[in-house]
Amino acid sequence: RKEVEQDPGPFNVPEGATVAFNCTYSNSASQSFFWYRQDCRKEPKLLMSVYSSGNEDGRFTAQLNRASQYISLLIRDSKLSDSATYLCVVNAVFQGAQKLVFGQGTRLTINP
């Protein structure tokens, strides 16, 4: 089983639609959770951290369910510029060292 699993998509949605991504992680000792965005042939960039209470940043809402080991990202009123691959990332301690574990990513295309 992969440490971080995401639906790879692709998701194709019209501009203005609401889209949701899900992610599950296997290590119950994971401490921090993030969503990154990666554009084609570019480096990943931090979109937002994910907190247990849920958090919102503009059109983006992230939620964490520690009991189910489940993370979600909701994008409202999607824009063409939201087209990218969204990476679910978990920070865990492994053999005494912290490291980031990346999901495969979910490819999103917003259509005009």
Add this chain to the structure above:
Amino acid sequence: GAVVSQHPSRVICKSGTSVKIECRSLDFQATTMFWYRQFPKQSLMLMATSNEGSKATYEQGVEKDKFLINHASLTLSTLTVTSAHPEDSSFYICSVNDEQFFGPGTRLTVL
């Protein structure tokens, strides 16, 4: 502006040659740098953790003698892919300290 730079951004080389990739922290001292590799349509995989002034820590399955890491200063870490082969063709990305900032990546193509 960018806080992490990588050089070169792209390299094409013949099989058997060695390629050096530089990762620089521009705005702050980086005691720890991380090297990742990403194959097409796959996730980033951590290769090794580079610590300034000490040996790098490699992830399971990553050959330390093939992927040489040198972190000689607080602003520079280098990754050398020795005797590169076509299967080493990938996108190599570094990040620094708390890993929220990634370099722009180096796309390596081995012919």
